[in-house]
């Protein structure tokens with residue numbers, strides 16, 4: 001699907017010359033490293049014994065009955081640190097080691113990627129700086145504490161909208177200032193080539209496992225639908241990866257509509273965005289007519305990003321994937337419903353995916369695989385506040 | 392209509408003298424109506440080239456000072472069309488080379504050809520788009536820039552390989568913008584032997600384009616230092632800071648304090 005760094009018209013590396021050397025170093029080496037035996041041995045071993053893979057593919061009996069189709073949950077919430085993000089950070093830290101880097105930087109929105117990066121750094125004994133929007137530091141306090149316990153330095157991003165996009169800008173600036181010592185672990189399938197491809201490949205372990213597990217459970221290795229939420233798009237890319245060329249499987253991507261796509265407070269990029277450049281990548285993004293990037297909004301910090309990865313932009317414009325946008329209220333209700341029906345409290349990012357049933361009908365024989373991208377512990381305060389659970 | 396200007400102001404300036412002082416400012420900063428005032432004051436203070444910053448929401452190559460000025464300029468209401476409007480007729484008054492420095496997305500949304508055409512009609516001489524890579528420029532946009540007689544000025548850094556510098560030199564025009572160290576704007580503090588060696592290395596390459604050094608120049612000492620090895624220096628953050636503290640009317644003092652001849 002990717003050719004010379006582009007998915008269709010999307011992708012590329014629109015970066016200042018100051019970033020050319022480290023990005024080029026990564027571009028020239030990542031495929032070689034990913035294919036090498038030493039990397040694969042170490043990566044697979046860590047995924048198994050440290051991350052806790054394979055994660056279960058769980059048949060959600062109650063939910064299936066309630067909705068009237070066959071619903072499987074890919075339990076990325078059971079990964080160490082509670083989300084899919086660690087698949088990427090463990091992989092990238094090994095790449096950083098191969099490249100001889102000793103300092104790691106990352107951006108984070110919800111804090112999940114920050115925690116996953118801090119975790120991998122603690123494991124490998126590397127210095128770790130995580131850039132996080134000042135606003136997100138407040139609304140994701142437990143994850144900030146976790147990062148600090150893990151030995152990372154959390155640097156508040158105070159520019160612009162003080163959320164994920166600004167944390168990403170700050171991380172990029174740090175890299176410009178430290179191109180030789182530092183590897184930048186981007187947290188999603190965004191950024192300049194080769195990041196979208198690199199992160200998608202590292203997350204593709206999700207779809208590889210689904211294939212095997214579904215074959216055992218359903219007697220066929222492909223579902224009718226794959227469903228995932230999309231912030232930048234890494235958990236979605238991981239789930240879709242091995243099915244991208246398999247037309248038997250339909251792909252559903254769920255974006256955050258925030259307070260609704262007709263309000264100015266939304267993060268539904270495909271509905272509200274158009275083609276432009278964000279963080280070094282040509283993709284769909286939310287912007288005004290002058291190309292100034294819009295401040296997005298979602299109740300979930302992990303979906304509060306004004307762009308989507310170039311792969312997803314291509315999946316959207318080529319109509320390979322169907323995009324559905326879910327507002328705050330629908331997502332919160334779906335999160336509560338999943339908790340009560342299956343005994344699983346999902347991250348609010350993930351909750352968005354489980355709100356599609358009002359927007360789309362399924363047949364009783366349809367097999368759906370949802371990426372349960374993360375657990376809801378980090379969001380308890382938001383859930384409590386929203387549902388007034390303390391009363 | 393293309394303004395078939397017979398002269399290239401940047402080339403002429405570079406051929407005419409040494410120790411060129413190129414000053415960057417953010418359009419619409421500190422006040423929305425200050426763009427023309429700053430230009431007039433800079434010209435009256437005798438600067439050799441002016442870099443007009445088109446403010447951007449996410450300026451990844453810039454440091455804190457320029458980013459803050461950009462945020463303020465955007466809040467003031469600056470945008471691409473307004474900047475072009477403000478610059479209308481500027482060539483009746485002044486003849487120094489103008490370079491627009493901005494980010495590629497702003498140009499993309501305006502329309503590449505429309506943007507270039509507008510620059511040409513106003514009398515802009517060159518464009519710096521730090522996030523438009525040389526390969527993409529060469530393959531997709533070079534013919535348009537040339538049609539409208541706009542120099543495409545590229546950055547190099549101490550990490551840029553000799554081979555890549557040669558490539559950039561052959562594809563770009565106007566001058567080469569040598570970033571003094573691996574940094575965003577406004578970050579560095581004086582030049583050490585490593586940087587001097589880098590300046591010397593570029594000097595010895597006999598490039599087609601002359602070189603101007605930017606990032607980290609903030610006073611007479613740093614300016615005169617880079618002028619030993621390059622055609623001149625570019626000052627951004629230090630000038631923005633000065634504007635912040637002193638307003639737009641004392642530009643003269645700033646420039647006097649930089650000049651050493």
Ligand SMILES: Cc1ncc(COP(=O)(O)O)c(C=O)c1O
Nearest residue numbers: 112188231232233234235302374
């Ligand atoms: C649990 C969870 N799901 C999804 C996301 C969204 O990111 P992506 O679209 O890259 O999977 C995040 C981001 O923080 C997350 O924490």
